[in-house]
Amino acid sequence: MIGDSEFDRDTAVTRREPGVYDIDLCAGWTIINAVNGGYLLAVLGRALADTLPHPDPFTVSAHYLTASQPGPAVVRTETVRTGRTLSTGQASLLQYDEEGNEVERIRVLASYGDLSALPDDVRTTAVPPAVPPIEQCFGPDDSPAPVPGSSAITDRLMLKLDPATLGWALGAPSGKGEMRAWFGLADGRDADPLSLLLAVDALPPTAFEIGLKGWVPTVELTVHVRHRPAPGPLRVSITTRNLAGGFLEEDAEVWDSEDRLVAQSRQLARVRLG
Structure with a gap:
């Protein structure tokens, strides 16, 4: 059932016919002038x-094409397969160029x-991240200077970052490739499986703590x-171990208020070096 929160309204799709949906992607979910990849994944989801x-959603793999x-x-x-426990489908999000031609933005395969119904x-052996109390x-709002470019998405989120991963905001990145935060939606909507697709891609990129700046576009996200998730704020931990050839991975874990690991992800992202 779709509620009336901002997230629900802005991810709602209108069925035109079986397998075809229309949506107006909201500018409120942009960061550095690009529509956030987690928001887009929630739309497709x-x-x-x-x-x-x-x-x-149990597993969702997305390739960001444009x-x-x-x-x-x-x-x-499109429905690929239907079984008793799992069903698998694929989805594409398309927009139109100036000549009116369809341009594929994202392609997803999901189960x-x-x-x-799970036991x-x-x-x-996983343990929740050691994030200080939210206060x-x-x-x-606590930043001495805003992130360069549009950051409209921050108005839609309750995001409180661990001070140990905020060196980049003070001009002194740690070099560790870590980002941790408390996460929720600003209007108080409780998390659900669909909003977890947003949560894994809503923190500042770990590239900032490695000492890099600018947009870090996602190539692939699973x-x-x-x-x-139980009601209450989530804790999100993201780490990068390897940056090579202008690409890095981000591994995310999302934990709920009852100390359960509710989502995991890995993405490959591109960075601008130099």
């Missing part, structure tokens, strides 16, 4: 949830299931949703 018989712009877009979906057995962390 909502269309796939309408197409497939299962409700929840930069999306605010404005009209079309999502085309959906029912998170509420409770958890065996893990000891800092958000965009998200695994592991559990339906």
Whole structure:
């Protein structure tokens, strides 16, 4: 069921016919003048949830082909396979160039299931990230200077970053390639599996803490949703271990208020060197 929060309204798609959806990509989800990749993934995720018989994204893999712009877009979906536990589909988001030709922005392959039907057995060595209490962390409003370029998305989020990963904002990046934060939606909407697709790609890029600046466009992003999150703010931890040839990986973990690992992701991103 789609609610009336800002996130719900701005990711809502209108079914034109089976497998074809219309949406107006909202400029409120841009960062450095580009539509955020996590927001776009949530848009595609909502269309796939309408197409497939299962409700929840389990694994979503997206290739970002061209930069999306605010404005009209079309999502085309296709059911690849339907089973008892999982169903698989693919989706593409397209916009139009100045000549009216369709340009594919993103292509996704995803498997959906029912998170509420999973067994409770958890065996893990993963531990929640050590993030200071939320009142000891800092958000965009605390920054001495705004991030260069448009940062409209920060008004839609409750984002409080761990001071240990904020050296870049003070001109002294740590060089560690780490970013940690408390995360939520600014209007208080509780997290759900769809908003986890946004959470994994909503923090400042780890490239900032490596000492790089500017846009870090996503090439490919894969998200695994592991559990339906409990109410309350999420903790997001992102790390980069290897930057080579102008590309880096970002590994993200998302933990809920009950110390459960609710989502994991890995993305390959491009950086501008020099």
